[in-house]
Amino acid sequence: MRRLQQQGLGRPILSAEVAGTRFVIVGKRRYHSTKWLTFHDFLRDYLLGSLGPDWSNAEQAKPLEDRHQILRWYAQAAADAKALANPNGVTSGPMTGAIQAFLNLACNIYLIAYHGDGQDMADIYLRRLRSTRDDDFIGALFETYAAAAFLKAGFTLTYEETKPQTTSCVEFVATWPASGEKFSVEVKSRVQAAEGRVVVEPVDEVRRLRIGARLAKALKKAAAHARFVMIEINVPDQLKAAGTLDGWPAAALKQVRENEDAKGPDGERLPPAYVFVTNHAFHNDLAGLGGNIQALAVGFRMPDFGPDVRYPGYAGVMAARDKHAPMTALIESMKTHYEIPATFDGELPSVFSKGSDAVRLKFGERYLIPDVDGAEHAGRFYNASVKPDTGEVHGAYELEDGRHVIASNTLDAEELAEYQRYPDTFFGEVLKPGGECDTLVEFWDFLFETYQHTPRGKLLELMANASDIEHLRTLEQRDLAITYAERIGNAFHAKADADADAKGKELPAAGDAAAAGSHATDRG
Template sequence: MEERHQILQWYDALCALQKENMKKPAGEIQDMPLNGLVTAYYGLAYNLYLLQHNAELQEYLIRRLKMTDSFYAAYYETFVSAWFILAGFELRIENEQDGGRTHPEFIATRDGQSYSVEAKTRQAKKNHFDVGNQLYAALRIESQLPRVIFIDMNVGADADFEAFGTQALDAIRGREAKLTIMGAAAPPAHVFVTNQPFHLALEQTRLPQVCLVTGFKISDFGEGAQFPSYTDAHKARVKYAALYDVQKAMVAYKIPVTFDGEIPEFAFGEAERRFNIGERIEVAEGRFVTLQSGIVAEAEKKAYLTVIDEAEQGAIWTAELTDAELAAYKAHPETFFGRVVSVGGNIGDPLDLYEFFLNGYKETPRETLLEFMKNAPDIDELKKLPDDELRYRYAEGLTWSATKQAEEN
C-alpha cells in the first residue's frame, strides 16, 4: 500500500471510513467526521474544481500532483491557488518555455495590481520553526512584480504555536538586513507562513490551521507592523486589502457540501428556498412585491421581510418558518436570503472599532462632524482639514476614548 500514489492511499482510507460511518440506505444524505483525511482528499478536489476556469494552471498542477516526488509541494500550491481565487484574484502562469529565467508558481491579479506568487513547503515534522531556507529559495525567483511568498511550516497539530509565531517572525525579520540574492540585497516580499496539518493527522478532527502574515522589508504589512495612529493602521489595511483578503479566504476556507454554494437544506430538498433578496414575489394575481431585506427571529420561528411594491411603497411582512428552514438559517445565516448579508458580530480589536466608527460616520455632513468636535482644543485646525481627514480624526478620537474607557472598566 505504501508504494501506491498518495491519492490512492487516501482514497483507500476514505473508502474504509465511508464503510464504517455510512449506515443509512442508499440515496439518503450521509454524514461522517471531518478529519484530516476527508479535508486533505476533498480539499484537493475542491481546489482543482476552483481552478477549472484556469485550465493551463490546473493542468500544470495535475501533472505535478501525479509525480510522487512533487506531490506535496503541488498539493500545497493548490491550496494557495484556491485562497487567491476565493479572494477574487485572476491567476495565470508565465511562459515556462522561456528557459532563460526562473518563474514563480503563478501571477495573481486583482483591481489592476499583479503579484508574483511563490509557494514553498518545508520537510515534514522538523523540530524547529526556521523558514530561512524557504524564504531564500522563494526570493531567488526572478520577478519585476511585487512578491508574495507562502511558506508552509508542515508540522503536526501538536506543535508549540507560540514558538511557531516567534521563531517564524525572527527568521523573516531577522534576515532583512543581511540576506543577499546573487550578491545583491534581497528584494522585499509579503510573506504568509501557514500550517495545514491535514495530511499529517489523517484521523484527527478539529485540526488547527495557522496563517501568520508579515512583511520582509515591508514595515507596514502584517504582524510586527507598528503605526503612530489608528488612521495610519487603517490606511495600511486599505493599501494591502487584496492581500489581507487572501488571509481571510484561508481562515474562512471550507469544503462546500454543495459545490454551487447552495445551502444543503435547500439543495437536498429538505426545505424550499422561498426568500431571495431582489426577487419579485407574486402576492396576489397580477400583484408583485420585491424582497429588499430580511431578518430571522429564531425564538419566534419567523422571518421579518422588508418588501417594496411596484408603486415604490414599502412594507414589513412576516413569514412563519418551518423547522427545516430554521435549521438552514442557523447553519448559514449569511446566505439564508439568497445573498451574503451581515448578521452582526463582535468588535475584535481597536482597529476594527476604528473602522466601525469610520464607516458609521461616512455619510455624516462635514458641518455635523465639526459640531460634534466644537470643544476640541484644535478646532481651528480641524476646520481646515479635507472631509476625509476630518472623518479620520473624528473616528480616531472616538476610538481612543472607547479604548480608554474599556481599560478603566
C-alpha cells in the same frame, strides 16, 4: 451574495442539470453525469479522471499501503464518508482530514483549469502530482493551494512554467484586477516524510520550520514584480485559538524578522516581500475532524505589514490597508472562501436533506405571522437577529396594514450549523451579524462602518467641540469618518479602562468622544 461567499470572487461554477444529467463546464471541457448530486460528487470524479483513469485504476488495484498518497486519501475518505451517509444518499457531517485533503486537491485543480488559460498548468501539476517522489508531490500539492487561494480572492494568474525559460522562475504572476498590481509568487514547502516512516523532529523551531532558509532561497529567484512568498510548514500542530501569536506562528514571525538583514549572493540585502506562512495540519491527521488552514501574513522588510506592527491610530491602520489592499483582500478571502462549496449554485447544503420545496426564511419573502389572538397575517420578512448558540431567531416583519412586528422561531440543528458558517447571507441577503469587538481595531471598524457614509457637514457638526476643529474642516469626508470613528473608539476604551471594576460600561456621549483627540495606540 451567498454564491460569492461560498465560491469566492473568481468565476462562478458553470453548471446546469438537464433531464436528470448534471453538466459542468471547466475551461473548454464539458463533463456530465447522472450521479452528481453535490459539487463534492463532481470533484471526486473530476480529480480521478484528470489524473488519468488508467493510472487511477491501476493505483486502486494495488494493496492500500502501496498506493499513491492521493489514492490512499481517496480510500480513507470513501470509508469515512460511507459512515456519514444519510437515508437520502447524501453524506453530511464534519470532514475528516482525509476527505479534506482529497477534496481540496480536487478543488484546487478545478479552479486552476477553470480560470483563464489554466488547463495547461493544471496538466503540469497533475503530472507532478502523480510522482512517487515526496519532494515532487509535496511541492506540486502546495503550489496548487497557493494558486487556488489567489483565484478565489479574484486575482488573475499567469503561469511562468508554461512559458520557455532560460533562468529559474517563480511559480506564477498574480494580478489584482482593481489596480493592475502584479505579484511574482514563489511557493516553498516543508517536505514531510512519506506515510509510514518514522521521523524524529528536532525541538529547535528554527531547524523544524526553517523559514529563513526557505525565504532566502525563494528571494534569490528572478522576479519582475513585487515579491510574494508562500511557505507551507506542513506540521501537525493545532493552534489553541485563532488570531493569537502562539505556537508556530510566533516562531515563524520571529524567524522572518531575524532574517531581514540577510544578504543575497551579491552582498546586498534580500528584497522586500509579502510572506504568507501556511499550515494545512489536516494532512498530518487524516482521521481527525475539524482541521483547517492556519496562516500568518507578514511583510519581510515591510515595516507597516504584519501582526506585530503598531499603527499610529486608526488612520494608520486604514492607510496600511489601502497601501496593501491586494494582500488585505487575499487575507479576507482565505478566511471566508476556504470551505469547499457543496452545491453548484450557492444554495445551502440543507437543500439536499430538506428538499428544494422546504420552507426557508428569506428576506423579502412573505410568511403568515400569528397575532396574540391566534389569527394569521401575511408579513414581509426584512430583518432578523439570531442567537448563535441556541438558534433562536427574532424576525422583523412588515404586515399588510403597515404594522411592524417581531416574531420568533428556532433553527433546527442543521440550519443552525449553516447559519454559523454563513451568518452574513443565511437569509438570502447580506446581514451583518452583531457580536463583540475583541480588539480596539475591530471597534474602530464597527464605528467606521456606521459612519462611513455620513455627510461631511454632519461629521463636522458632531465634532464641533474638538480643539482641532479648524484642521478637521480641511479633511475630506472619508478622513473625517475615520477620525470620528477613532476618537469615539479611543474615548470608549479610555472610559472602559478607567471603569474596569465597575459593573457597567457606557459609551461616552458623541460630543465628548469627538473632542477627545487622536493619539497613537498599540492596542488591538
